[in-house]
Amino acid sequence: MSDITLDLARIMVVNRARWTTIEVAFWIAAAAGYFLFPAKLVLLTQMLIGGLFAMSLDLLLGYGGIASFGHAAFFGLGAYAAGLLAAHGWGEPLSGVLFGGLAAGGLGLAFSSVIAKVRGAAVLMVTLCIGLLLFEAASRMPWLTGGDTGLQGIDMWPLLGLFEFDLFGRTAFWYAYAVAFLLYLAARRYIHSPEGLALKGIRENHDRVPMLGVSTARRKMIAFTISATIAGMAGALLAQTTQIVALETLSFERSVAALIMLTVGGLGTLIGGFIGAATFIWARDVLSALNPVYWMFWLGLILIALMLTARGGLVGALTLLTNYLARERHPR
Amino acid sequence: MTAPALETKALCKQFGALKVTNEVSLRLKAGGRQALIGPNGAGKSTLINLLTGVLAPSSGSILLEGAPINRLTTDQRVALGLGRTFQINALFPHLSPLESIMLAVARRNGRLGRPLQALHRETDTTDEAFALACSVGLGRDCLRPTAELAYGRQRLLEIALALAGRPRVLLLDEPAAGVPASESFELMQAIEALPRDVAILFIEHDMDLVFRFAETITVLVAGTVLCEGTPGEIAGDSEVRRVYLGVAGG
Numbered sequence: 001m002s003d004i005t006l007d008l009a010r011i012m013v014v015n016r017a018r019w020t021t022i023e024v025a026f027w028i029a030a031a032a033g034y035f036l037f038p039a040k041l042v043l044l045t046q047m048l049i050g051g052l053f054a055m056s057l058d059l060l061l062g063y064g065g066i067a068s069f070g071h072a073a074f075f076g077l078g079a080y081a082a083g084l085l086a087a088h089g090w091g092e093p094l095s096g097v098l099f100g101g102l103a104a105g106g107l108g109l110a111f112s113s114v115i116a117k118v119r120g121a122a123v124l125m126v127t128l129c130i131g132l133l134l135f136e137a138a139s140r141m142p143w144l145t146g147g148d149t150g151l152q153g154i155d156m157w158p159l160l161g162l163f164e165f166d167l168f169g170r171t172a173f174w175y176a177y178a179v180a181f182l183l184y185l186a187a188r189r190y191i192h193s194p195e196g197l198a199l200k201g202i203r204e205n206h207d208r209v210p211m212l213g214v215s216t217a218r219r220k221m222i223a224f225t226i227s228a229t230i231a232g233m234a235g236a237l238l239a240q241t242t243q244i245v246a247l248e249t250l251s252f253e254r255s256v257a258a259l260i261m262l263t264v265g266g267l268g269t270l271i272g273g274f275i276g277a278a279t280f281i282w283a284r285d286v287l288s289a290l291n292p293v294y295w296m297f298w299l300g301l302i303l304i305a306l307m308l309t310a311r312g313g314l315v316g317a318l319t320l321l322t323n324y325l326a327r328e329r330h331p332r
Numbered sequence: 333m334t335a336p337a338l339e340t341k342a343l344c345k346q347f348g349a350l351k352v353t354n355e356v357s358l359r360l361k362a363g364g365r366q367a368l369i370g371p372n373g374a375g376k377s378t379l380i381n382l383l384t385g386v387l388a389p390s391s392g393s394i395l396l397e398g399a400p401i402n403r404l405t406t407d408q409r410v411a412l413g414l415g416r417t418f419q420i421n422a423l424f425p426h427l428s429p430l431e432s433i434m435l436a437v438a439r440r441n442g443r444l445g446r447p448l449q450a451l452h453r454e455t456d457t458t459d460e461a462f463a464l465a466c467s468v469g470l471g472r473d474c475l476r477p478t479a480e481l482a483y484g485r486q487r488l489l490e491i492a493l494a495l496a497g498r499p500r501v502l503l504l505d506e507p508a509a510g511v512p513a514s515e516s517f518e519l520m521q522a523i524e525a526l527p528r529d530v531a532i533l534f535i536e537h538d539m540d541l542v543f544r545f546a547e548t549i550t551v552l553v554a555g556t557v558l559c560e561g562t563p564g565e566i567a568g569d570s571e572v573r574r575v576y577l578g579v580a581g582g
Binding site for chain 2: 210213
């Protein structure tokens with residue numbers, strides 16, 4: 001039996017926060033996508049934005065075990081906030097993203113105390129209702145949101161005063177890539193902080209956490225606010241890069257799509273949200289080209305097959321693969 | 333005169349018409365070793381749940397080192413120096429013992445609430461958690477997922493988690509329950525090595541452990557305190573023999 005020393009314990013704790021092959025590979029592949037698929041930049045940008053949104057949900061569901069069925073409320077609010085800002089004369093992109101995040105984070109904070117008080121199915125109902133409330137509100141205020149036709153007239157200023165948003169989506173891609181990557185770093189910091197450890201504790205055994213002197217309500221409020229802020233920033237990116245905000249950004253379908261992306265990619269992995277979003281959006285693109293009406297059928301079939309074969313999602317399957325390859329290379 | 337470490341005054345808990353805790357007044361003195369015994373259904377676990385804030389009392393008061401804590405939440409009570417272990421292991425299956433202890437240590441050192449702080453850079457948290465794991469004999473298992481540990485080893489983690497909060501008062505709810513004889517020695521050692529200045533109230537059915545460890549024994553029957561005394565007094569009490577020890581002795 002090998003003895004565990006303090007040094008080993010320290011190393012193990014540091015290793016927990018180390019970058020995995022899959023994470024590094026994803027961000028390199030995403031950047032490479034720009035050069036490999038120059039005609040698909042709009043789609044690639046949407047993958048990054050969808051991934052960011054799914055990742056924000058992962059913080060809640062994958063790490064905290066808090067399911068949200070109406071997360072599009074925050075995504076859409078961020079989109080409308082950034083869109084309205086730009087449509088009313090302030091087209092500076094970065095402050096627009098911050099504004100979108102602030103708006104969604106504010107709403108998240110406002111609802112977080114309710115979320116922190118309820119458990120189980122009640123969480124689903126409350127989050128679902130936040131989503132429905134915002135969707136209805138936006139559709140009833142066409143003078144503000146543009147209603148069914150969507151919010152138009154979004155005029156973006158050049159990024160950093162240097163890079164115009166071009167028709168091919170080159171600037172938009174790198175802009176989305178940079179923002180998504182920075183927020184990925186921030187989310188990584190969060191889950192590897194003591195606060196993140198407390199969040200995992202809540203997922204593992206909710207009722208045990210208070211007996212460590214840790215307030216679960218505080219932890220859940222912090223998690224919900226951070227998650228809503230990131231979702232709002234993802235929405236803001238979509239508004240700025242597509243220069244239109246549709247009601248669909250607030251819809252139940254978008255909330256569900258994020259849940260699917262996350263489950264496909266792998267819960268509680270952070271990068272899973274991005275990998276799931278890329279897969280989902282790519283599959284939707286391919287399948288809907290094959291059959292514009294029935295593509296959801298094929299998607300459903302593929303999802304069920306995936307759930308049966310790879311229970312940890314794609315990241316789970318890829319982790320098995322990288323571990324296998326590592327063992328092949330360094331046989332013990 | 334110093335206040336008792338933990339005190340209850342006429343504590344009551346009713347579920348409908350059922351009085352599970354009835355006018356219980358307990359005094360646990362600073363650094364005391366007090367056992368709470370009683371037949372199944374006497375309300376021992378309910379009492380622990382009232383003390384820790386899992387349940388709210390119907391009436392009566394609870395004082396921790398002289399200050400009323402009735403209205404505080406569980407985590408606030410823990411922050412004031414109340415610790416507890418669970419009758420059935422209640423742990424974090426996919427976290428390692430080290431991580432679980434780190435969470436408790438980080439809380440006590442005020443490291444929560446800053447989501448951008450890197451846990452692994454706070455080596456003092458790691459070091460303290462590791463030292464604590466070693467002190468209860470969990471050193472060699474502290475990096476594995478908790479779910480993989482033998483039951484008795486998980487009991488040790490229960491104790492380590494309670495100690496991580498540096499409690500002034502420790503409530504041990506059947507610390508030896510379910511531990512096979514082969515694993516119980518380490519557990520007894522860990523319990524006997526608990527800091528002397530921590531007041532301990534423990535529920536236990538194992539009479540050997542009770543008489544070896546306790547300075548005071550409180551007998552709870554049907555939600556009320558039947559009697560209280562030194563192990564010698566309790567062993568000689570005919571009423572206790574009749575309602576409890578006689579039954580336990582079979």
